[in-house]
Amino acid sequence: MDLTLKNVTKNFGGLRAVGDVSFTVPDRSIYGLIGPNGAGKTTVFNLVTGVYKHDEGSIHLGKTDLRPLKPAEIARAGIARTFQNIRLFGQLTVIENLLVACEIDKKASLLSSVLRTKVHYEDESSMRDRALELLGVFDLAHTAEEPSTSLSYGNQRRLEIARAMMLKPKVLLLDEPAAGMNYGEAEGLKKQIRWLRDTFDLTVVLVEHNMQVVMGVCEEIHVLDHGETIAHGTPDQIRNDPAVLAAYLGEEADGTATLASDADAKAPSAKGDEASAKEPGAKGDEASTKGDEASAKGDEASAKGDEASAKDAKGDERGGKAGEGSS
Amino acid sequence: MAGAQAGSTRPMGSGLLKQIALFGGGLLVALLLDFTLDKAISDSSIRQLLMMAACNILVALSLNVINGMAGQFSIGHAGFLGLGGYSAAVVSANLHEALGGGEATFGKSFIVVPVSLLVAALLSGIAGLFVGLPSLRLKGDYLAIVTLGFSEIFRLVIATAQIGDKETIAHAWSSAGSPRGFVHAISVMITSLGGQNGYAGPKDAGVPLYAGPFWVVGLAFVLGVVAWRLKFSGWGRALRALREDEIAAAAVGVDPTRYKVTSFVISAVGAGIAGGLMAMNRDGTPIVQPDSYNFQASFDAITMVILGGSGSVTGAAIGGVFVTFTVKAIELLQSTSAVQALKQRFESLDLNALRMIIYAAVLIALMIVRPEGLLGERELFQKKAPSPAKAK
């Protein structure tokens, strides 16, 4: 089912976190949503999942308007997500974290759980089977009975994806799943994302700063900056889009380096022509206006720098396993 | 297939037989106690202590649903206990009259106790629903104030009723056509609860004490099993997840509204039953008084849960027993000659205050040594999960 955002706007007081953003995520695609820090990517996820309600515009899953639905109802409608700042159920074991996500398609009522009827046991055992299977996919089966907080950072991220998959979602929103992962783990993640899409026939929306992952796995990319759309296209188009380069350049040399280095590796000049051919004029203008704003963002960039190094530090305590998709 | 976690997955088949054995066995023991306890323990104060302990286990178990599992903070549990206590007292006393009065026999208890407790549970549950609703918007301290407000309002409405005027309830209702008459009728009903002096039945003959050990111990056992199963069910798991992270729980389809309100209602129902049993306890006093349901009672309940370990069913039970015995120990201490002599010298000496010192000391020590309480969230008889089988 397509996920469609039309002219979505969200203000936090005076701050326009998301402004007039429209895009359609085609069914069964792997869709990238990128942009510099504070661009509004996570806010878009929060709007889609109902954590916040948009001020203007509309969000539809297929034909269903998501505006009136509560977060739990949106989850039931088939949208699952992970969180940028990992949100696991700390006091629960690894497998319990997954089992919570089963509540929605459970047959046993509260009363039959208390009476411990046959339905209750059947429910529990089929849920556990499914949970263990998914844990196996993410190479976490051996940790099933451990407290979820005892997992390494990378494994916690994988556990979040596994938990989201328990919902049997139609759309999976991943918020920086590669954060804190090393090169090998990120490569594993790429394979896993593709494998999930192919196996479960779902749509994946990926927010990610790691260009290795974004460029490697996304079929289509939407770029935000300061809450607004600045570009849209295939990875090759985005890599060389002047507006995108300006947004990243103006803010964080780090991001640009990744973008550029990836782009360099793949015949930049030819692609550059393609990008400008597809989106003439308009992008050029935008790029120049962004240039002015870039200096204003200087302060923000340095503040984010600290965060970035904190993330790197976390990366060291990774689980050591790339955890590839298996069946 | 996975190894079983405590109480959640057990081998199927012969399930019904096992259940019958479990509950039948528990109730049989309770039944035996009912007939033998008087003879086995001649000291009625010890019997009273044991029955109080069983009731307090229910108090702790019910509060544990909100404060432990759901992670809300209610400091008004006494309100639900009181509502249950008064409802059960009124229903049982009137039912007793209707059945012809006389001795509170074991046979009649099978009519009086279930009906009284049902009403107590129902009214408490409804109150739980209304107190639970603000819990959707309020957290922490603010929610605590709401619960405290509820319990204090309940207590003070009864305690401050102007008694003396002997109008009957029936008479008051007969002229309740106008709004004023209606309000008057309500106030007459509240007045009939005896105000500060307490309620002792419609003819002040005392609340009939129908709940013998069979009912008290039997229900403590049955509801203990229920509490355990609630915790180790999908519902309990979802509730604990909600406590850990509301946004993440909602993101996997757990509706915070529904779970929070249900947890309040379930907790209130449990408290209503506990309060009702205390009011009708055979070894208790035949009167219910507003002062039994003051803040101190709520605080005792919180102490039980925190001592045993928030979220732990067996922990709550241990906490309930511990607090009961502390109360008793101090009572015993108070009657010793040494303390009596001291009391003669210092008139204002109140050993009940000592209880607070003991609690405080135990709680502080516990918070230093084991901040999560005696058991934390774990259980006493929880099977250690066998290492999970390899997923294919």
Ligand SMILES: Nc1ncnc2c1ncn2[C@@H]1O[C@H](COP(=O)(O)OP(=O)(O)OP(=O)(O)O)[C@@H](O)[C@H]1O
């Ligand atoms: N609840 C909120 N209240 C106020 N401002 C908010 C809130 N949530 C987000 N914002 C602001 O909205 C803007 C967009 O934030 P958002 O988290 O969506 O960015 P992002 O693209 O996910 O950035 P990052 O890459 O750093 O995660 C930021 O300026 C942020 O401070």
Ligand SMILES: [Mg+2]
């Ligand atoms: Mg973000």
